Amino acid sequence: MRMHRKDNLDARLAACADIMTGADLTEKNMKKAAQMKSYIDFGDIFKNAAPVHLEIGCGKGGFVCGMAALHPDVNFVAVEKVSNVIVTACEKAKALALKNVHFINCPAEVLPRYIREGSISRIYLNFSDPLPKLGYAAQRLTNPRFIGIYSSLLSSGGEVWQKTDNEALFEYSVQSFSECGWKVTQVCRDLAAHPFEGNVITEHEQKFMDEGRSIYRAVYVKQG
Ligand SMILES: C[S@@+](CC[C@H](N)C(=O)[O-])C[C@H]1O[C@@H](n2cnc3c(N)ncnc32)[C@H](O)[C@@H]1O
Numbered sequence: 556m557r558m559h560r561k562d563n564l565d566a567r568l569a570a571c572a573d574i575m576t577g578a579d580l581t582e583k584n585m586k587k588a589a590q591m592k593s594y595i596d597f598g599d600i601f602k603n604a605a606p607v608h609l610e611i612g613c614g615k616g617g618f619v620c621g622m623a624a625l626h627p628d629v630n631f632v633a634v635e636k637v638s639n640v641i642v643t644a645c646e647k648a649k650a651l652a653l654k655n656v657h658f659i660n661c662p663a664e665v666l667p668r669y670i671r672e673g674s675i676s677r678i679y680l681n682f683s684d685p686l687p688k689l690g691y692a693a694q695r696l697t698n699p700r701f702i703g704i705y706s707s708l709l710s711s712g713g714e715v716w717q718k719t720d721n722e723a724l725f726e727y728s729v730q731s732f733s734e735c736g737w738k739v740t741q742v743c744r745d746l747a748a749h750p751f752e753g754n755v756i757t758e759h760e761q762k763f764m765d766e767g768r769s770i771y772r773a774v775y776v777k778q779g
């Protein structure tokens with residue numbers, strides 16, 4: 556379904572330029588685009604050397620803003636490929652005057668262009684698109700080609716925290732990370748029955764909880 560372009564989108568994105576790195580989409584080949592290094596200097600942006608956590612597919616930003624407010628000692632970087640969506644997340648962070656959040660408007664495939672190897676300590680994947688058709692498996696954010704990217708961005712012992720309502724995507728993800736040699740921990744197939752302290756609920760999570768759907772969760776630990 557085609558999304559209605561938000562009114563004044565360009566002006567609204569421009570007003571968020573101080574907290575968002577915009578996508579450079581001139582190179583259409585994502586592999587080549589990822590190699591055109593243009594690293595973001597997190598020390599310069601955040602004015603400190605705190606650990607950096609990355610959320611991929613942040614949507615409207617409820618999770619990253621909630622986490623940033625709860626954890627002022629952590630810097631958060633949130634990535635979203637759709638400009639029409641990330642603008643809402645940026646405006647939310649601005650309204651809350653959060654100083655420990657930065658946004659990148661790009662597809663996850665080109666993150667190695669902007670983020671140095673080994674500079675992230677945790678990645679969050681919240682309610683990623685399940686893409687059930689076999690032909691789209693390579694686009695799933697837990698496909699081995701993305702796990703390779705996470706492996707390079709994460710520091711030694713870094714983690715990926717996943718939540719999803721989609722059982723098939725969850726089982727696929729557990730298998731994918733295992734086959735890539737990651738340690739799979741904290742596997743939970745019903746988060747409502749086994750809540751964990753500090754869970755920040757995303758926009759999609761709230762919707763699925765209201766519908767009574769099970770929420771699946773796992774933590775994947777990079778080995779080495
Ligand atoms: C189902 S929504 C979930 C949004 C939010 N995480 C939540 O839980 O409410 C998935 C989001 O991931 C984004 N997304 C999907 N594939 C992506 C990719 N390759 N790179 C960056 N963002 C992506 C989509 O545009 C969408 O906003």
